Amino acid sequence: xxxxxxxxPGLSTAPHQHRLAVGIDLGTTNSLVATVRSxxxxxxxxxxxxxxLPSVVRYHPDGKVDVGYTAQSAQNADPHNTVVSVKRFMxxxxxxxxxxxxxxxxxxxxxxMVQLKTAAGVKSPVEVSAEILRVLRQxxxxxxxxxxxxxxxxxxxxxxxxxxxxxxxAAQLAGxxxxxxxxxxxxxxxxxxxxxxxxxxxxxxxxGGGTFDISILKLSKGVFEVLATNGDSxxxxxxxxxxxxCWMLEQGRFAPLSAGDARLLLTKARDAKEALTEHTEVRxxxxxxxGEMMDATLTQAExxxxxxxxxxxxxxxxxxxxxxxxxxxxxxKGVVMVGGSTRMPCIRQAVADFFKQTPLTxxxxxxxxxxxxATQADVLAGNRGGEDWLLLDVIPLSLGLETMGxxxxxxxxxxxxxPTARAQDFTTFKDxxxxxxxxxxxxxxxxxxxxxxxxxxELRGIPPMVAGAARIRxxxxxxxDGLLSVSAREQSSGVEASVQVKPSYGLGDEEITRMLKDxxxxxxxxxxxxxxxxxxxxxQGLIAATxxxxxxxxxxxxxxxxxxxxxxxxxxEKLLAGTDHQAIKRGxxxxxxxxxxxxxxxxxxxxxxxxAGQKLETFG
Amino acid sequence: MAVTLSERAAQHVTNFLAKRGKGVGIRLGVRTTGCSGMAYxxxxxxxxxxxxxxxxxxxxxxFVDPKSLAxxxxxxxxxxxxxxxxxxxxxxxNVKNECGCGESFNV
Numbered sequence: 103x104x105x106x107x108x109x110x111p112g113l114s115t116a117p118h119q120h121r122l123a124v125g126i127d128l129g130t131t132n133s134l135v136a137t138v139r140s141x142x143x144x145x146x147x148x149x150x151x152x153x154x155l156p157s158v159v160r161y162h163p164d165g166k167v168d169v170g171y172t173a174q175s176a177q178n179a180d181p182h183n184t185v186v187s188v189k190r191f192m193x194x195x196x197x198x199x200x201x202x203x204x205x206x207x208x209x210x211x212x213x214x215m216v217q218l219k220t221a222a223g224v225k226s227p228v229e230v231s232a233e234i235l236r237v238l239r240q241x242x243x244x245x246x247x248x249x250x251x252x253x254x255x256x257x258x259x260x261x262x263x264x265x266x267x268x269x270x271x272a273a274q275l276a277g278x279x280x281x282x283x284x285x286x287x288x289x290x291x292x293x294x295x296x297x298x299x300x301x302x303x304x305x306x307x308x309x310g311g312g313t314f315d316i317s318i319l320k321l322s323k324g325v326f327e328v329l330a331t332n333g334d335s336x337x338x339x340x341x342x343x344x345x346x347x348c349w350m351l352e353q354g355r356f357a358p359l360s361a362g363d364a365r366l367l368l369t370k371a372r373d374a375k376e377a378l379t380e381h382t383e384v385r386x387x388x389x390x391x392x393g394e395m396m397d398a399t400l401t402q403a404e405x406x407x408x409x410x411x412x413x414x415x416x417x418x419x420x421x422x423x424x425x426x427x428x429x430x431x432x433x434x435k436g437v438v439m440v441g442g443s444t445r446m447p448c449i450r451q452a453v454a455d456f457f458k459q460t461p462l463t464x465x466x467x468x469x470x471x472x473x474x475x476a477t478q479a480d481v482l483a484g485n486r487g488g489e490d491w492l493l494l495d496v497i498p499l500s501l502g503l504e505t506m507g508x509x510x511x512x513x514x515x516x517x518x519x520x521p522t523a524r525a526q527d528f529t530t531f532k533d534x535x536x537x538x539x540x541x542x543x544x545x546x547x548x549x550x551x552x553x554x555x556x557x558x559x560e561l562r563g564i565p566p567m568v569a570g571a572a573r574i575r576x577x578x579x580x581x582x583d584g585l586l587s588v589s590a591r592e593q594s595s596g597v598e599a600s601v602q603v604k605p606s607y608g609l610g611d612e613e614i615t616r617m618l619k620d621x622x623x624x625x626x627x628x629x630x631x632x633x634x635x636x637x638x639x640x641x642q643g644l645i646a647a648t649x650x651x652x653x654x655x656x657x658x659x660x661x662x663x664x665x666x667x668x669x670x671x672x673x674x675e676k677l678l679a680g681t682d683h684q685a686i687k688r689g690x691x692x693x694x695x696x697x698x699x700x701x702x703x704x705x706x707x708x709x710x711x712x713x714a715g716q717k718l719e720t721f722g
Numbered sequence: 723m724a725v726t727l728s729e730r731a732a733q734h735v736t737n738f739l740a741k742r743g744k745g746v747g748i749r750l751g752v753r754t755t756g757c758s759g760m761a762y763x764x765x766x767x768x769x770x771x772x773x774x775x776x777x778x779x780x781x782x783x784x785f786v787d788p789k790s791l792a793x794x795x796x797x798x799x800x801x802x803x804x805x806x807x808x809x810x811x812x813x814x815x816n817v818k819n820e821c822g823c824g825e826s827f828n829v
Contacts, residue, residue, distance in 0.1 A: 105807055105808060106810045111749070111765050141766060142742070149806065244807065245806035
């Protein structure tokens with residue numbers, strides 16, 4: 103018997119036609135999937151009751167793929183083939199990754215996006231992310247008893263077009279229909295219902311395992327505008343563990359640690375940190391493989407003291423973000439806490455002091471982004487009544503193009519609500535110029551070189567005119583997912599060129615895979631076809647020559663011999679209709695053999711003819 | 723004539739209604755659709771539907787339109803978990819046969 107959920111009034115679905123939709127938080131460290139059940143957003147757990155899926159993918163030489171906890175446990179044993187934090191590589195080239203030397207992966211430079219060499223072959227970050235999404239999709243389908251109509255996937259507010267496109271591609275590769283890409287801070291705000299609350303400015307403070315992000319959002323007329331984002335990509339809960347770990351080393355006065363003991367102490371450090379969320383002090387004990395022991399008590403006060411510098415490290419970007427937004431802390435109406443590390447009382451206190459208000463913490467900070475995404479997915483799938491308006495998003499970074507002198511001309515300024523389209527007119531620079539190169543950029547900087555290059559294309563066939571006479575209208579169009587298409591049109595002649603921005607990696611991943619595969623599988627086929635063609639040409643030549651010889655010198659053969667040769671020709675002709683080049687080769691040999699005697703006699707006859715009527719002396 | 727909720731189902735409904743922040747109860751019904759003729763409807767009720775039969779079970783108000791009641795009289799609505807999936811289940815004594823998935827039925 104199927105299990106039903108309670109629908110909104112009048113929105114019951116027909117059997118087998120439930121509009122199942124999910125929200126996915128595709129995180130750097132962990133990923134989650136959530137849905138709305140009977141009007142309530144819930145995170146979906148796996149069979150073991152765990153809601154987090156570590157964003158770790160391990161490739162085996164036989165092509166088998168592990169995702170999540172199993173992959174995570176192999177991280178130390180098989181670092182080259184176990185990909186962690188793949189999100190950092192999405193839509194990025196080698197040049198974009200600063201700490202490339204310290205990473206255990208074998209990077210392959212590919213146009214636009216870096217790729218990783220694994221035991222199962224070269225993988226793009228899109229493919230790795232797709233593995234994570236596929237596991238989440240399967241989990242959701244098992245938990246909801248049917249196929250999904252779509253998913254809302256969250257991305258950091260600062261993700262540019264290439265990174266968003268890569269995320270969307272990964273979803274498609276995983277068989278997910280993307281209803282919308284949603285900014286993570288926006289999703290967190292939705293989870294708290296801020297979208298149907300009052301208008302105002304909100305801060306989203308997101309401290310995860312290894313990254314810190316602060317976003318300042320402004321809600322007005324149903325639109326979340328990202329006013330500013332800032333953060334620290336190398337600051338997170340792990341750093342707090344590290345502080346306790348150092349304290350443990352001081353307490354224990356251990357001899358240099360083995361890797362196993364270091365891991366043990368780090369685990370203990372994390373446990374202690376988590377215990378201090380609930381308790382004012384915690385007893386920390388450990389027995390190392392060397393027999394060394396430690397037994398000490400860590401108080402919350404001590405912990406706060408040793409991590410105070412880390413806490414203040416999050417406040418500096420927060421201050422900067424507010425300054426970029428042109429706001430002061432007391433203009434912020436609400437603060438949303440995201441990420442497991444915001445459970446720490448010292449963090450909550452610091453944030454409360456900074457904004458002079460109690461932050462919103464009643465939702466699980468690990469789940470809040472996924473829950474908000476699920477809520478938005480439910481609306482987009484059509485499971486909500488009319489009073490829930492559709493949330494609009496904005497363009498995170500300005501879109502524009504390069505003009506003469508390497509400058510950026512912004513066509514769509516940041517924070518424009520999407521979907522949107524804008525056009526701008528440009529002209530030619532030289533007399534008789536018949537082509538124009540359009541270089542599409544994203545970013546806030548003035549110099550094109552400082553912005554991210556999204557695509558280049560050329561408008562050709564502009565009628566020759568004096569410089570400045572041509573009118574070229576360039577139109578930028580951004581769809582609801584924040585993805586861009588650009589077209590250019592010369593107004594007098596109507597010549598047009600356009601590009602779907604997917605450019606940062608030139609060709610789509612699937613395309614590249616298909617092309618590589620085609621080239622490989624066809625290599626054998628191509629060789630075969632060539633051999634066949636050569637044999638056919640040979641055989642046809644031989645048949646024609648034999649027929650001509652028979653017509654000319656048929657008299658040299660008796661009926662039986664003629665019949666044998668005719669039969670050989672017929673055999674070969676039959677083989678020519680097929681595609682087996684080996685068989686044709688054998689047929690050619692057979693016909694050659696059958697005609698050897700005939701050829702001999704013709705030679706003799708020709709020699710006799712040539713010599714007939716000549717005096718012996720002529721040949722002397 | 724009655725439709726009831728199991729205690730577990732009532733708890734979940736109460737919880738969903740509270741989190742939703744509005745609604746006076748739930749509304750059960752059937753409609754003619756699906757591969758075996760009829761399908762259940764299970765919705766929140768924001769106002770008391772006119773002419774509906776009203777039942778109260780474990781503190782939850784349940785509305786049923788009179789036409790549907792004939793097909794689901796005696797039903798107990800339960801909340802169940804099957805593997806990763808969970809949701810409401812109609813234990814309907816009137817059902818003669820169901821489609822394979824149990825989402826539609828005939829009486």
